Amino acid sequence: MNLPEQIQIREVGPRDGLQAEPEFMATENKIALINQLFQAGFKMMEATSFVNPKAIPQLRDAEQVVKGINRSAEITVSALVGNIRGVKRALMAGADEVQVVISASEEHNRRNVNMSIRQSLIQLEEVVPQAQQSNLVVRAAIATAFGCPFEGEIPLKKILGLINNFQQLGIKQVTLADTAGLGDPLLVTKIIQGVREGYPQIELALHFHDTRGLGLANALAGLQSGVTILEASLGGLGGCPFIPRATGNIATEDLVFMVERMGIQTGIDLTKILTTARWLENLVGHELPGKVLKAGISGGCFVD
Amino acid sequence: MNLPEQIQIREVGPRDGLQAEPEFMATENKIALINQLFQAGFKMMEATSFVNPKAIPQLRDAEQVVKGINRSAEITVSALVGNIRGVKRALMAGADEVQVVISASEEHNRRNVNMSIRQSLIQLEEVVPQAQQSNLVVRAAIATAFGCPFEGEIPLKKILGLINNFQQLGIKQVTLADTAGLGDPLLVTKIIQGVREGYPQIELALHFHDTRGLGLANALAGLQSGVTILEASLGGLGGCPFIPRATGNIATEDLVFMVERMGIQTGIDLTKILTTARWLENLVGHELPGKVLKAGISGGCFVD
Numbered sequence: 001m002n003l004p005e006q007i008q009i010r011e012v013g014p015r016d017g018l019q020a021e022p023e024f025m026a027t028e029n030k031i032a033l034i035n036q037l038f039q040a041g042f043k044m045m046e047a048t049s050f051v052n053p054k055a056i057p058q059l060r061d062a063e064q065v066v067k068g069i070n071r072s073a074e075i076t077v078s079a080l081v082g083n084i085r086g087v088k089r090a091l092m093a094g095a096d097e098v099q100v101v102i103s104a105s106e107e108h109n110r111r112n113v114n115m116s117i118r119q120s121l122i123q124l125e126e127v128v129p130q131a132q133q134s135n136l137v138v139r140a141a142i143a144t145a146f147g148c149p150f151e152g153e154i155p156l157k158k159i160l161g162l163i164n165n166f167q168q169l170g171i172k173q174v175t176l177a178d179t180a181g182l183g184d185p186l187l188v189t190k191i192i193q194g195v196r197e198g199y200p201q202i203e204l205a206l207h208f209h210d211t212r213g214l215g216l217a218n219a220l221a222g223l224q225s226g227v228t229i230l231e232a233s234l235g236g237l238g239g240c241p242f243i244p245r246a247t248g249n250i251a252t253e254d255l256v257f258m259v260e261r262m263g264i265q266t267g268i269d270l271t272k273i274l275t276t277a278r279w280l281e282n283l284v285g286h287e288l289p290g291k292v293l294k295a296g297i298s299g300g301c302f303v304d
Numbered sequence: 305m306n307l308p309e310q311i312q313i314r315e316v317g318p319r320d321g322l323q324a325e326p327e328f329m330a331t332e333n334k335i336a337l338i339n340q341l342f343q344a345g346f347k348m349m350e351a352t353s354f355v356n357p358k359a360i361p362q363l364r365d366a367e368q369v370v371k372g373i374n375r376s377a378e379i380t381v382s383a384l385v386g387n388i389r390g391v392k393r394a395l396m397a398g399a400d401e402v403q404v405v406i407s408a409s410e411e412h413n414r415r416n417v418n419m420s421i422r423q424s425l426i427q428l429e430e431v432v433p434q435a436q437q438s439n440l441v442v443r444a445a446i447a448t449a450f451g452c453p454f455e456g457e458i459p460l461k462k463i464l465g466l467i468n469n470f471q472q473l474g475i476k477q478v479t480l481a482d483t484a485g486l487g488d489p490l491l492v493t494k495i496i497q498g499v500r501e502g503y504p505q506i507e508l509a510l511h512f513h514d515t516r517g518l519g520l521a522n523a524l525a526g527l528q529s530g531v532t533i534l535e536a537s538l539g540g541l542g543g544c545p546f547i548p549r550a551t552g553n554i555a556t557e558d559l560v561f562m563v564e565r566m567g568i569q570t571g572i573d574l575t576k577i578l579t580t581a582r583w584l585e586n587l588v589g590h591e592l593p594g595k596v597l598k599a600g601i602s603g604g605c606f607v608d
Contacts, residue, residue: 184565220489224305
């Protein structure tokens with residue numbers, strides 16, 4: 001089995017996870033969560049989202065959250081932005097990186113940001129240079145890259161087209177997101193191959209939702225294809241407001257458990273993040289889908 | 305990605321799933337469950353267990369269950385047995401196959417069947433010939449093959465030693481079981497390779513528990529290693545009496561979803577088994593861990 005020696009896990013719970021929570025999490029708890037995670041060895045984190053607070057009230061405290069993070073040279077604090085105003089807010093707050101999102105599916109993009117893909121691309125042409133002039137790293141995420149609930153499978157050329165746009169804007173980091181949890185390991189392998197052939201200089205990251213339970217299998221396929229940046233959410237925090245009981249991102253600690261068992265280095269202290277995950281579960285007041293959280297690292301069942 | 309064109313999914317919910325349920329399921333419901341699943345395209349099923357009803361009261365109706373199954377030429381009705389008495393009961397009831405279980409871990413074997421591995425092997429020497437003389441197919445399962453909560457990682461030579469014993473008894477079908485959900489995809493690959501090299505004529509099956517969320521990733525590793533018989537439990541029915549909220553076997557419908565998306569034939573009607581899984585969830589009266597059951601086949605989430 002062909003696997004990388006080490007990978008980076010990019011924690012997205014504070015953004016993708018919390019934005020899907022029904023309750024607003026107190027700012028000091030968000031800051032404590034992020035600082036505990038950086039303490040546990042993360043280097044990259046999507047800390048919050050500088051979008052319209054009316055659209056995502058759960059993250060309306062983005063400025064205070066970013067300002068509250070204990071900074072060190074080797075960590076990258078990233079925030080989602082949708083427009084120029086978001087870039088300015090992220091910059092003022094002290095973010096290192098901004099992430100822009102565009103969907104590979106016309107219908108999904110419309111529902112997600114109320115614009116056509118064309119309109120989103122035009123907006124990127126002003127947002128991205130603005131961020132780059134401010135020395136912010138720009139990461140672009142492609143939502144529904146592995147399938148759309150409205151449009152079904154996404155042709156590879158749609159993904160390549162978007163990456164071409166990103167590259168022309170000077171973007172080097174691209175995240176392929178399985179927003180609806182419709183990807184499978186073979187599709188993941190094919191799309192990564194296609195992107196690698198077309199755009200070898202792009203640094204790929206993968207973002208899987210565990211909506212249908214394939215999250216870690218898809219992550220494994222990504223690792224076997226040589227991708228070394230995977231996104232995950234502590235405890236599997238998040239989910240989907242449109243699917244009752246559906247899970248969100250793959251659980252960070254389950255991903256760490258899997259890859260470390262295979263001898264892949266993550267630099268993350270699994271015991272520490274499990275402690276944080278249990279604290280988080282109490283904090284949000286409901287069960288989180290993460291499984292190592294329930295079963296523990298070494299415990300097991302006596303019956304077959 | 306190297307994958308088989310078709311696989312057999314061996315349903316174990318009626319045995320491994322139901323034995324872990326706190327409540328006794330009415331015999332007619334067990335029979336309806338099994339018949340609906342065979343109707344949906346399964347060819348192999350672990351229908352029940354002919355062990356001491358005091359040990360597993362949930363399956364005390366094993367005779368009636370096996371007798372109630374609508375038989376056809378191409379299906380194999382299997383039952384777990386622990387001793388000569390179990391073989392005789394399975395034969396009388398009309399089972400096609402009996403499964404014997406032995407653990408690769410001394411401590412787990414003791415806790416599971418209250419015997420040393422040596423004692424279990426001596427017992428197999430009378431149980432297996434008895435079954436073979438009655439023209440019952442004999443399948444042997446190795447519990448905790450991918451790790452034991454008490455003894456940690458299991459040396460490959462222990463597994464090879466047991467398979468050697470099985471082969472000497474004329475057993476051709478062997479199931480490697482990740483009883484405690486401690487396996488990882490790389491370990492799965494290594495163990496399968498080791499068994500293949502040592503015993504190429506043995507037909508391997510894999511049995512994964514999703515205790516730590518790695519079930520489908522491990523199944524993928526098994527498929528990539530060329531194994532074409534995977535066990536699963538409808539809805540992920542089962543779990544572990546020793547780990548609150550821990551999940552049991554991988555969910556059949558999630559496995560079917562994954563492999564069919566990759567173009568691997570299973571012969572199973574996913575829509576039909578989802579209907580049965582929803583009925584089963586109502587029947588047992590609690591949420592089942594299966595994820596396609598929650599999210600559906602094509603639905604998805606609008607947020608990234």
